[in-house]
Amino acid sequence: MDLYLGIDVGSVSTNLILIDHQGELYLSPLYLRTQGQPIAVLKQGLALLEERLSATDRICGAGTTGSGRSLAGALIGADIVKNEITAHSVAALSQVPQVRTVLEIGGQDSKIIILKSGIVVDFAMNTVCAAGTGSFLDQQANRLNLSIEDFGDIALQSTNPVRIAGRCTVFAESDMIHKQQMGHTLPDIVAGLCEALVRNYLNNIGKGMEIKSPVVFQGGVAANAGICSAFRRALETDIIVPQHFDVMGAYGAAILARDYTIEHGCETQFRGFGVTLLEFQNRSFICKGCPNACEIIEIKQGKEVLARWGDRCGRWTVAESA
Amino acid sequence: MKITYPHMGNVCIVIKALLTDLGLELVLPPPTSRRTVELGVRYSHEFACFPFKLNLGNYLEAYELGADTILMAGGVGPCRFGYYAQVQQQILEDLGVKMEMVVLEPPDVSFHEVKDKIHYLIGDLPWWQVFKAVRFAWSKARAIDTIEEKLLYFRPRVKEPIKLEGYFRETLKEIDEAADRREVERVVNSFLKKSEIMPQLSVKPLKVGLVGEIFTLLEPFANYDMERRLGLLGVEVTRSVWLSAWINEHLCRGLLRVRTECSDDKKLAAPYLNSFVGGHGVETVGCTVGFAQRNYDGVIQLAPLTCMPEIVAHSVFPAVSEDYQIPLLTFYLDELSGEAGLQTRLEAFVDLISAYSRKKEGVL
Numbered sequence: 001m002d003l004y005l006g007i008d009v010g011s012v013s014t015n016l017i018l019i020d021h022q023g024e025l026y027l028s029p030l031y032l033r034t035q036g037q038p039i040a041v042l043k044q045g046l047a048l049l050e051e052r053l054s055a056t057d058r059i060c061g062a063g064t065t066g067s068g069r070s071l072a073g074a075l076i077g078a079d080i081v082k083n084e085i086t087a088h089s090v091a092a093l094s095q096v097p098q099v100r101t102v103l104e105i106g107g108q109d110s111k112i113i114i115l116k117s118g119i120v121v122d123f124a125m126n127t128v129c130a131a132g133t134g135s136f137l138d139q140q141a142n143r144l145n146l147s148i149e150d151f152g153d154i155a156l157q158s159t160n161p162v163r164i165a166g167r168c169t170v171f172a173e174s175d176m177i178h179k180q181q182m183g184h185t186l187p188d189i190v191a192g193l194c195e196a197l198v199r200n201y202l203n204n205i206g207k208g209m210e211i212k213s214p215v216v217f218q219g220g221v222a223a224n225a226g227i228c229s230a231f232r233r234a235l236e237t238d239i240i241v242p243q244h245f246d247v248m249g250a251y252g253a254a255i256l257a258r259d260y261t262i263e264h265g266c267e268t269q270f271r272g273f274g275v276t277l278l279e280f281q282n283r284s285f286i287c288k289g290c291p292n293a294c295e296i297i298e299i300k301q302g303k304e305v306l307a308r309w310g311d312r313c314g315r316w317t318v319a320e321s322a
Numbered sequence: 323m324k325i326t327y328p329h330m331g332n333v334c335i336v337i338k339a340l341l342t343d344l345g346l347e348l349v350l351p352p353p354t355s356r357r358t359v360e361l362g363v364r365y366s367h368e369f370a371c372f373p374f375k376l377n378l379g380n381y382l383e384a385y386e387l388g389a390d391t392i393l394m395a396g397g398v399g400p401c402r403f404g405y406y407a408q409v410q411q412q413i414l415e416d417l418g419v420k421m422e423m424v425v426l427e428p429p430d431v432s433f434h435e436v437k438d439k440i441h442y443l444i445g446d447l448p449w450w451q452v453f454k455a456v457r458f459a460w461s462k463a464r465a466i467d468t469i470e471e472k473l474l475y476f477r478p479r480v481k482e483p484i485k486l487e488g489y490f491r492e493t494l495k496e497i498d499e500a501a502d503r504r505e506v507e508r509v510v511n512s513f514l515k516k517s518e519i520m521p522q523l524s525v526k527p528l529k530v531g532l533v534g535e536i537f538t539l540l541e542p543f544a545n546y547d548m549e550r551r552l553g554l555l556g557v558e559v560t561r562s563v564w565l566s567a568w569i570n571e572h573l574c575r576g577l578l579r580v581r582t583e584c585s586d587d588k589k590l591a592a593p594y595l596n597s598f599v600g601g602h603g604v605e606t607v608g609c610t611v612g613f614a615q616r617n618y619d620g621v622i623q624l625a626p627l628t629c630m631p632e633i634v635a636h637s638v639f640p641a642v643s644e645d646y647q648i649p650l651l652t653f654y655l656d657e658l659s660g661e662a663g664l665q666t667r668l669e670a671f672v673d674l675i676s677a678y679s680r681k682k683e684g685v686l
Contacts, residue, residue, distance in 0.1 A: 067662055085670035109663075119677040121649065123670055125663060208640060291355035292543075312547055313491075314484040 001026065003053075004061045004261075005270065006254025007045070007076070008087070008247065009038050009068030012107025012134065013220065015250040016045045023094055023255060027052050029247040038068045042075060043276045050273040062270040063087075063257030065249050074299050074307035075280060077271035080253070080260045087252030089113045089120050092216045094255055095242040100212040103231065103239075104248070105201065105221035107134045112205045114212075124205050134221045136169050140176065140193055144186065148224075151190060155226025158191035166196025167203075194226035198234050213237040218248040280306070287311060324349045325443075326389035328377040331540035332470075333565060335498045336463045341393075343455030344444045349389035351380040354543040358383055359657050365413055372544055372626040372656040373537040374406055378413065385419055393443075396427040400600030401631050428572055460578075461503045463566040465510045469493050472517055474560065477553030478527035480520040487550070489516050527558040528675055531613030533606045534624035535632050538655060539563050545624050545655060546664055552622075555672045560618070562587070562609035563602070587612030594638040601631030607638055614646035620675040621648060627656040649675050 003026055008015045017029040030045050063080040064072040065087035073081035084104075088111070092102045102113040110133050114122040126133070141148045155161075162184050165175045172193070179189050202211075215237055221227055222245040231239050244251060261268055281300045286293050294311045308316050326349050327337055334350060341348055351358070354376055362379030381392055397404040407425040414421055424443065427435055444452070473490045477483045496509040530552060538544045539561060549559050562584045570580045584605075591608035598604060610621045623639070625632030636652050643650045651671045653664065 067666075083666045083669040083673070085666065086673040117681075119681055120670070120674045121678075123667075123674070125667060291352050291357060293356055312542075312550075314487055317484065 001057050002060045003057055004254045004258040005049075005059050005063070005076075006087075006250040006252065006257060007042070007062070007064045007072050007078075008066040008084075008249035008253060009042065009064065009072045010034060010066040010106055010249070011109075013246075014038065014041045014045060014066075014068075015247040016049055017244075017247050017250040017254050018049065019251070019254045019258065021258070023258070025244065025251075029244060029250065031246060034068070038071055039075065039280055039282065042072055046076070046273055047276045050276070059268060059270050059272075061254075061257035061261035061268045063253035063255075063260070065253040070307070070309065071282075071299065076275055077269040078257070079266070079269050080256050082253060082256050084109075084249055085111060085113060085120070085123050085125070087249045087256065088218065089115060089123075089252070090255050091248040091252035092218065092242070093118060094251075096214055096216050096240055099214050099216050099240075101209075101215045103201070103215060103217045104219040105133055105217075105227075106219045106249075109133060110201055110205055110219070112201075112209055112211075114209055122209060124207070124209065126205055134219070136172075137193075137197065137221065137224065137227075139169075140173065143173070143176075144190065146186075146190070152194075152223070152225035152227065154187050155191040155194045155224075156187075156229060158185075158187035160188050161191035161195050162188050164189075164192045164196040166193075166200040172196055191226060191230075194224070194230040195234075197227060198230040202234060211235055214240055216240045216242060218242060218245040220246050222246070284310070287316065289313070289315065323347065323391050323443075324389045325391045325393055326351060326381065326384035327393040328380040329354050329541065330373075330537055331542065331565070332466050332494065333540065335466060335494070336459050336565065336569075337393075338498070339462045340455050340459035343458055344447060344452065346443065349384055349387050351384035351387070351389075354380065354541065358543075363657050365417060369628055370409075371402060371629055373403075373535075373541075374410070375657065376541070376544060377406065378410055381410065381414065381421065382419065385421060389421065391422045391424060393424050393426065396425045398428065399598065403601065458503060460566070460569075461506050462497055462500070463569055465497050465506045466494070467564050467566045468510055469497075469513050470561075471564075472514060474549060474553065475558060476517050476520065476522075477550075478556045478558050479522045480517070481523055482520065483554060486517055486520060489513060525556070527556050528619045528672065528679060529558050529560065530675070531560050531562065531609065531618045531621040532624065533562045533609045533613070533621060534602070535606075535626060535629050536563050536568065536602055538624045538626055538629075540565065544626070545653075546659065546661060548622070548624060548653070548668075551665065551668055552672070555669065557672060560584075560613070562605065562613075583616075584609045584612055590615070594642055595635065599631045599634040601629065603631030603635040606632060606635040607642065610635075610639070610642055610650065611646070614642065614648040618648065619679045620671065621650050622671070623650065623652040625652070625654055627654040627659075629654070649678060 001020060003018045006017045014032045014034045018026040020026050030048055032041050032045050034041050062076055062078045064078045065082050065084050069081050088104050089102055092099050100115055104111045109126055111125045113120055138148055141151050162179050164172055166172045217239045222241045228239050278301055284295055284297045287296050292312055296310045296316050298308045299306045325346050358379035361382045362375035366375045366378055394407040396407055407423055411423040424439055426439055476486055480486050493509055493513040497506055500506045552559050560583060564582050567580045567582045570578045587608040588605050590611040591604045595604055595607045613621050639650050
């Protein structure tokens with residue numbers, strides 16, 4: 001079968017997905033922890049995919065997104081390297097064509113995307129603080145001795161969520177401890193945390209945005225029923241969580257790769273699953289050409305330089321990172 | 323007297339031409355770099371604006387090279403720039419850095435004061451020599467604007483933008499080294515010829531207007547090479563502030579005839595913003611409306627973090643965006659801005675305006 005590969009290399013997870021011509025999912029998506037080793041995880045993911053493919057399957061296009069999109073794009077030979085905002089909105093549109101608002105909360109960043117008649121009209125990302133993101137929840141769950149998977153369901157048992165100061169992660173934590181000492185119940189505290197996170201998100205990222213329904217909620221944190229219900233209450237509207245909410249970035253990248261290769265009628269640049277066997281060397285160095293002292297990042301395969309970026313003047317640039 | 327002054331984009335070339343011809347000895351700080359930022363940040367108040375910190379870094383680096391006198395511009399109005407020189411002087415004093423600060427307040431406020439300061443610096447130089455120096459410096463200002471404009475125009479169009487940037491840098495250096503006006507003209511023409519014959523792409527680039535605070539607009543280091551990033555994403559950038567237009571308006575009382583695309587935009591700020599808010603707040607709003615009226619695909623506002631005039635301007639953006647149906651994006655920048663997030667937002671914005679423009683043309 002002709003397939004399209006989408007890869008989302010994020011700060012916390014690396015997701016791989018395959019779709020067919022119609023945009024239907026082929027096999028189940030892979031959700032792997034990046035653990036600070038994007039290259040190793042990428043190779044591992046590709047190897048896992050290859051095992052599951054049959055001899056007649058063929059990759060006709062590949063796209064990458066996420067904070068590691070340039071790196072992943074250079075390694076696998078992506079046809080298209082796209083930012084997360086575009087990838088997420090494309091994915092949301094494919095699931096809910098009428099979507100007006102996309103809430104996306106990932107491991108370390110969160111975004112909001114406003115759409116109108118199928119095109120993005122406004123967006124925002126967190127720029128100063130990661131208080132409203134998955135890592136924050138992870139940390140707090142840890143502190144409460146809960147597994148992050150149970151977090152949401154415990155929140156739903158609450159009848160009276162406590163109010164937790166959620167402007168800043170550090171203060172939220174001390175406020176939460178304070179509430180524990182006061183004798184509030186665990187479900188009330190957990191539900192309070194969910195509400196604090198939602199408040200923080202809407203105040204920081206949703207500031208000045210007109211949030212209209214249908215609202216689609218995606219990203220890893222959408223798994224959390226407590227957060228979903230807090231959003232539902234805060235926005236007074238229904239929240240749609242798509243089936244594959246946690247791999248929507250990769251899904252968007254796959255759709256973009258499909259559309260790109262079809263529109264341009266070109267052969268894919270995908271270097272094949274053989275890349276899992278190759279050795280890549282990555283290194284960074286400081287350019288001494290001028291006082292700017294740019295940090296140059298270089299990816300090599302054997303003697304061949306696959307990509308190099310990070311310089312302001314362009315003297316080192318091999319592949320454009322955009 | 324070894325004079326130095328802070329960097330703002332390529333302004334240093336112009337001032338250097340002027341002061342050298344006036345017979346002054348100069349010690350320029352090295353180009354603004356990470357080290358400049360480190361020095362400036364270390365000795366500035368945390369919430370000082372980014373330009374303030376970079377200025378301070380420039381002084382300290384120039385001091386290391388032997389400079390003893392700083393030439394700095396002053397300002398009036400609600401923008402904090404008016405206090406830069408005084409506060410910076412105090413910081414230098416506290417650090418035990420012995421440098422004299424000569425502050426040139428805007429001549430439209432107190433012409434006599436400026437005259438006295440200039441007299442202090444250059445003594446009794448014959449007027450024709452001053453006139454010659456100003457004319458020479460002016461020719462360099464115009465030259466720099468011309469090649470920058472062409473760079474912005476051609477970068478999204480040519481097949482080898484990196485090569486074009488190479489030509490640009492060479493030409494800039496030649497302008498700096500040029501000894502007379504004829505030489506300046508020659509190197510500019512040679513750049514124009516070289517860039518015009520470069521092979522071009524067939525796609526029509528998107529057009530984005532760049533508005534905001536002047537230092538952040540003119541200093542690529544402060545705006546994280548915004549023009550370059552946009553150009554390489556296939557966007558033709560038009561800046562609202564040009565060096566020569568700015569000199570003309572603020573230093574020559576508009577006596578010279580300099581026309582830029584945005585010359586008349588200031589009055590378009592009303593009804594969104596009706597009063598002077600300091601800095602370039604009114605211009606930012608006016609030019610945004612101007613770009614919208616000229617059918618640009620989008621406008622990007624640049625400002626240092628905590629910049630009050632730009633925050634006021636930003637606050638009326640939703641109304642402008644709604645009335646003209648034009649996408650607007652604002653970046654507040656300082657030494658802590660994350661490059662990855664900035665690039666992601668830029669790429670997303672370019673996708674956004676590209677979809678918008680295709681929709682307008684009925685393709686989508």
